[in-house]
Amino acid sequence: MIELINLSWILALLAVIVLLFVPVKYKATAAILAVVANAIVTSGLAIHALGGQPVSYVFAGGSIMGDILIRIDELSAWFILIINFTCVTGIFYGSGYLKAYDNSPKKLSMHWILFVLFQLSMVWVCMIQHGLMFLIAWEIMSLSSMMLVIFDANNPKTLKAGINYLVQMHISVVFLTIGFVWLYFQTGSFSFDAFTSYFGMNSNIWMFLVFFVGFGLKAGFIPFHSWLPHAHPAAPSHVSGVMSGVIVKLGIYGLFRVASYLRSDYLVLGEILMVVSVLTGLYGILNAAVHRDFKKMLAYCTIENIGIIGIGMGIGLVGLGNHLPVLYYLGFGGALLHVLNHSLFKSLLFYSAGSVYQQTHTRDMEKLGGLIKSMPRTAVLFLVGAIAIGGIPPFNGFISEFLIYSGLIEGIKFENMSQIILMVLTLAGLSVIGGLSILTFTKTFGTIFLGNQRQPLTHTPHEVSKLMLIPQYVIVVMMLSVAVFPQVYLQVIGHILSGFTKSVVIPQPVGFTDYSSIMRSISLYSLLFIGVIGVFWGMRAWVLRGKSQVVGATWGCGYTAPTSRIQYTGKSFSKSLGKMFNFIVIERKEYEELKPGEIFPTGKKYTSHYHDFFEFRFIHVITNRLIYSANYFTFFQNGRVQSYVLYGIVFIVAIFLLTIFNVVP
Template identity: 70%
Template sequence: MVGFGLVLNLSWVVTLIAFVAIFIAPSKNKGYVAAILVAINALATSWLAIAALQGDVVDFSINAGSFLGSIPIRIDGLSAWFILIINFTCITGVIYGIGYLKGYSNAASKLTMHWILFGLFHLSMVWVCMLQNAFAFLIAWEVMSLSSMMLVIFDHHNPKTLKAGMNYLVQMHISVVFLTIGFIWVYFQTGSLDFNAFHIFFGNNSNIWLFVIFFIGFGLKAGFIPLHSWLPHAHPAAPSHVSGVMSGVIVKLGIYGIFRVISYLSTDYLLLGEIVITISVLTGLYGILNAAVHRDFKRMLAYCTIENIGIIGIGIGIGLIGLGSNMQILYFLGFGGALLHVLNHSLFKSLLFYSAGSVYQQTHTRDMDKLGGLIKVMPKTAVTFLVGAIAIGGIPPFNGFVSEFLIYNGLIDGLGSGSLSLISLFVLTFAGLSIIGGLSILTFTKTFGTIFLGSPRQHLHQEPREVSSLMLIPQYVIIAVMLSVAFIPQLYLGVVGRILSGFNRTAVGFDLIEFNSYSTTIAQIGLYFAGFVALIGLFLSIRWIVSKSKPQRVDATWGCAYTAPNTRMQYSGKSFSKPLGKTFNFLLLERKKFTELEPGEIFPTPRKYASYYHDFFESRFISLITNRLVYTANYFRFIQNGRTQTYVLYGIVFVMAIFILTVLNIIR
């Protein structure tokens, strides 16, 4: 463990030196210094994580004085899995961010603060996965939340951005409240802040209520409904490289926390599994329904994050049921599918946010209904977005198919549990997951078609062009890793199998032979589908070779004899998803700004039409609570009235009160 202590100290030294270097470096070099910092910290902690995945669990302690005593730092397989995902996503994010921010004129001080916070954000997420002391964990969790909030409000001159940042910060502190309650409860029962005290607590008490408290605390970070409302505000407001990292990994730390608590559970697996799987199906359906109707493509991607958190939650629920029913195949397929989908989602969602950021940088709009035809001027970005869209839809030969295949098989194998209630739950979950997949394809067909196909719907202030190689290279690297998951699933599933073999002390025996059969099947499906795609490519290549020597003429598309076409007559994102929005109008709340025609109004005056969708939970519940709090607080506005005389009077009253209480010996 001497090596671990050395790596730890070197990481802190390098971080402090890099912060000073970022401060004094010229504006154009600040991002490169931050990239070096992130790379060094990522390499150092990844070395420890890889050792942990190979069975060499890191267990180290820091002496924090008489108050906290020894703070344990442990990197087991679960921690290592999330650390590697965090490191990879932050490296791609910082490289993409250098190119992304070059397109904007930002003050040196603004860039200095941004890159220092990015380095702190990366390190705090890694420390959340390593710390095994409740108090130290909450400190790292708070640093992670504060640094990410500051990254979100990079464009702090925009009131909407500030509002999104404050919304995020408030909800993260509500998360901390629940986590603190849970840790204090364990401390009073066991007298220890070490995470190992959870074994004692769960072994001697009911597991349900403490798990529910932690599920709420971590679920706020993850984005389970109805605890999701910060995501649709924070992701669009943040710079795209920050959005990619937040969606790729910060929400996954909520999943990490849930997995960590599950690793200590002793009883009540079936009930908790049913609760988690029910919430997760509803989360997935709600997320993808909202994604399907929104035209702000970054807000759409935020709701897709909620959808994928639901898919991960379904896997967690299946794993819990596998633990409760002693079905080892459900244990692996559920937890294994969830862990693998954590990786897959971090890959294709960061890819999609980076591609969306490239579109925003060139067009300065997030409204897809103002775009169109970008594939002609941004072909590389169009391809990267298309790859991410196919992967998030769970379509082979990309990585999203692999983890969803495992979860689907878990639901099918769960039909043999023999319990009528569980069979019914699995059937309904299978149906819900199928609907989620279908709506995901609809969502990204709409998004890709509206943004990249057709013709431009509006004239933009600047002519879009392909982004720099600095922004494209991280996306290519992500695609390469996605393809490795799809075509070499044995490698990743083998790692997941080793993590799960020692995950929970009550876990049933684990048969890796049965597990390997799934990875072989997945690899074969991916290869067959890749062969099918290659065959289509071969036919297209032959057609191109045959036709390239022949004369070609380009004409407008036949308009059914209509000779005055208008680009605004194209299908828009609104028209594409309107039938779905009307079908679920009780959940997808649409607000319109339009004056209806009056009866007999033969020659109507010119008018404009606008519509937008509200979040159901935010509109129906959260806004009502916040409005009531504001209304109540307004009764006390007279206290802070801006009059200097009143504030002086407050001071006099306070001094007199202290004097009287001292004379009466009430206070000493």
């Protein structure tokens, strides 16, 4: 059984070679075959692992690496299944999305090769339990995704976003490397099992925080989030869907993995995680509400959802610290389920937004409008995603958010006042996040799909091809399965969590099984809700039969010459919110004042855009300082070969002298 694991990488490498040589017509098919085959192999192993028998395998890594442990336990299995599902829908959608590029075969073969490697590396990141190998897989994942982002490399903005992503991912790798090397020096092993002994003997806080920064950069916790709003809009939509759906979740996977080895300091870490997460959620959704580039908006919304997942993890850790198994199950369970849910609705949203982009060639929602008439299916798919991501019943987002809410409310029963206050404030924060996400998504959906076309487009938009629609339907079916049968998923999660912590085994408490029955009734109530809507809809049809139904102009307040330009815009929709929080969402306006005495004013231009608070106030300030101080050292790089030879000699002499005087061993 476990030998199948080799099939995974052999298949992928074979596919890479095949993809180089097949004619352009079959490249997409070959890539689909490779991804699906890899998905089948690894998912098979993952399902086996979820069945209760973790599978493990040891590669001999030679003298440098030692034995490389490959293990698929329940946690890995959960993430592997999510990765495979999203990658498969992504590649089907992507093969339709990239149809227009059939005339540039080189670009396409590069793209599909990278996609295959991307999936391979993500799956392997979840399986490898050896620090160095993990870093290598992690690096392949970052590099391949970066290359996927810059598919449209002729555009300087895309390239810049790609480089930004590259740099930030390497800062992440630096922190991860520090973490693993630290672990190695303390325990003499790169294997993940070394965490157990390390955390057993030392303070847990600092090591966890190092990994939190490393994985948090990938996941997009503030203030490490600033790559997301650049990379996601730049990438082709199926790549942004997969990146936002899963690659970001691998940061969460890393945190889960490290958290599973923790032995003490649960409370402090849980509280830190909760505070950071609430702020992440609020910050993400606030920015999402004001942006007019709809893919950027989705990127910020990903940050928000990472915040929600983080809140769940924080509750779980606090539960561990207080020896409250119910809280542990609700918190971590909610977080794991939200990982799945978010990967579903976020990829759905990115795919449908990508369909809009493919048809209209703009990401600016203020230029769109009324697309529900020309692209009805895409509109409904986007609407489903928008409702689900707001955590509104009857869709799946509510299930995971309800678990997290329940965790918070259970947490109110604590004895410790500071923890109660934290829980209640988080409760309030989460409710604000929910309210803001309604505002954000009604704005986006309303501006893009409803009303009238705001500006003439170069092409008339049409509904996208079936190849792009079917993967989205599949995602919707999956989402409904979570909404209708939450108890099934909850059972799997309960199983994952019972073997999750390495130090102690926490059996499922009675309280959690209660919640599993509550989940079942919630799914019934959601169905009842749909039924109620159906009943009233039927009543409406019955009452309205035979009555006059006239179509007329929209109420214009007596104005008889309305144009589509007078429609309410997305910008004005969120303007009052942006004004209220202008200390966080920084708006920059560029315009020319009318000069005194200018009697015949010429045409003027007014632009306004929002800056990212952390990027604008911190990261840019720091990098500008760095560049400024680095300027003093430009004389080193003077272009004269003689000086470069001199630097070499100085270096050699320095080494020589230092060795003689025994400064360097």
